Amino acid sequence: xxxxxxxxxxxxxxxxxxxxxxxxxxxxxxxxxxxxxxxxxxxxxxxxxxxxxxxxxxxxxxxxxxxxxxxxxxxxxxxxxxxxxxxxxxxxxxxxxxxxxxxxxxxxxxxxxxxxxxxxxxxxxxxxxxxxxxxxxxxxxxxxxxxxxxxxxxxxxxxxxxxxxxxxxxxxxxxxxxxxxxxxxxxxxxxxxxxxxxxxxxxxxxxxxxxxxxxxxxxxxxxxxxxxxxxxx
Numbered sequence: 001x002x003x004x005x006x007x008x009x010x011x012x013x014x015x016x017x018x019x020x021x022x023x024x025x026x027x028x029x030x031x032x033x034x035x036x037x038x039x040x041x042x043x044x045x046x047x048x049x050x051x052x053x054x055x056x057x058x059x060x061x062x063x064x065x066x067x068x069x070x071x072x073x074x075x076x077x078x079x080x081x082x083x084x085x086x087x088x089x090x091x092x093x094x095x096x097x098x099x100x101x102x103x104x105x106x107x108x109x110x111x112x113x114x115x116x117x118x119x120x121x122x123x124x125x126x127x128x129x130x131x132x133x134x135x136x137x138x139x140x141x142x143x144x145x146x147x148x149x150x151x152x153x154x155x156x157x158x159x160x161x162x163x164x165x166x167x168x169x170x171x172x173x174x175x176x177x178x179x180x181x182x183x184x185x186x187x188x189x190x191x192x193x194x195x196x197x198x199x200x201x202x203x204x205x206x207x208x209x210x211x212x213x214x215x216x217x218x219x220x221x222x223x224x225x226x227x228x229x230x231x232x233x
Contacts, residue, residue, distance in 0.1 A: 001038055002222075003145045005136040005193070008044025009153040010212040011078060018048050018073040025078065026085040028151070028212055031219035033086070040103055040143065041089075042115040042136040045074040064127040068119045075116045087112050094118040103143060115139065137196040140205050148200060149221060150193050151212035156230030157194060167231045170198055194232065201233025208232070 006028070012021025032039060048070055071094070079089045090111035092102055106113040117132035140148050157165045197207035210221045210229035220227040 001040065001143050001145045002035065003040050003042060003136050003140045003143070003148045004032065005133060005148060005150045006041060006043040006212070007150070007152045007193075008046030008074075008132070010151055011043065011046050011074070018045075018070065018077045020074075020077045020081045022081045022084060024213075025081040027215060028218060029082060029085040029087050031216070032222070034219075035222050036087070036112060037107060037110075040113045040115065040139055040145075042132050042139065043075070043078055044132045045071050045117065048074060064119055064121050067127050067129075071116060071119065075114070079114060082112065082114070089114040091115075103139070131192060133192045133196050137200060140200055141203060145205055148197065148205060148207045149218070150197065150207060150209040151218060152190070152193070152209060153211065153213050154190070155211045155214075155228060156209045157190065157232075164228075165230055168194065168198075169201070169232070197232035204233075206231065206233035 010024070010028070012019070012024050032041075075091065079091065082089045088111045090106040090109070090113055092106075092113055092115040094116055103113045115132070115135055117135055118130040120128040120130060136148060136150075139145070155164050157168050159165055193209065197209070200207055208221050208227070208229050208231055210217045210227065212218055214228075217228060221229060
């Protein structure tokens with residue numbers, strides 16, 4: 001079993017709406033499809049939910065509702081793009097409370113388990129976001145995944161000089177450049193992904209981080225041959 005986390009920055013949407021780059025999703029699915037029988041796909045949502053949150057009224061209930069609806073919109077758009085590409089996605093319940101049995105049932109029915117992040121009610125304060133990175137991490141633990149593939153919009157983890165690090169461990173954190181994506185991502189960007197990957201590595205589940213914007217990178221990482229990216233664990 002592999003958990004694949006598709007970063008929101010790869011979907012092709014914008015802050016103005018949940019539009020998905022259908023051609024990009026079709027190409028990514030073509031690279032993932034040979035391993036469809038063993039994949040659980042979790043996706044991010046990009047900048048759109050954050051822009052909705054910024055435009056929402058100050059009331060916590062209103063902000064939570066708007067943000068939850070935005071995540072659902074992105075999820076629905078991605079599911080439609082996957083269906084047009086030949087996949088058969090089956091939505092998993094949002095949040096961390098996903099039963100592994102639901103994943104097994106989807107795979108047994110030749111469906112693609114499709115998960116996402118969630119928003120928790122926060123009376124008197126800002127909504128609490130359960131990031132898709134956190135969801136992917138929890139699913140990997142619950143399912144005993146063989147690995148997690150993090151599909152992003154960069155080649156992998158970069159050092160402070162902008163060079164690709166082929167392998168990262170807990171002892172190399174000082175050399176990492178965390179600036180890319182973190183500035184625009186309310187769920188911690190690359191820092192959040194790397195933190196999750198390191199926790200999984202400590203639990204015996206390795207990760208790979210690859211650039212989904214470059215054709216062939218995802219297929220190469222899954223195929224077992226030479227690939228470009230960062231290994232964690």
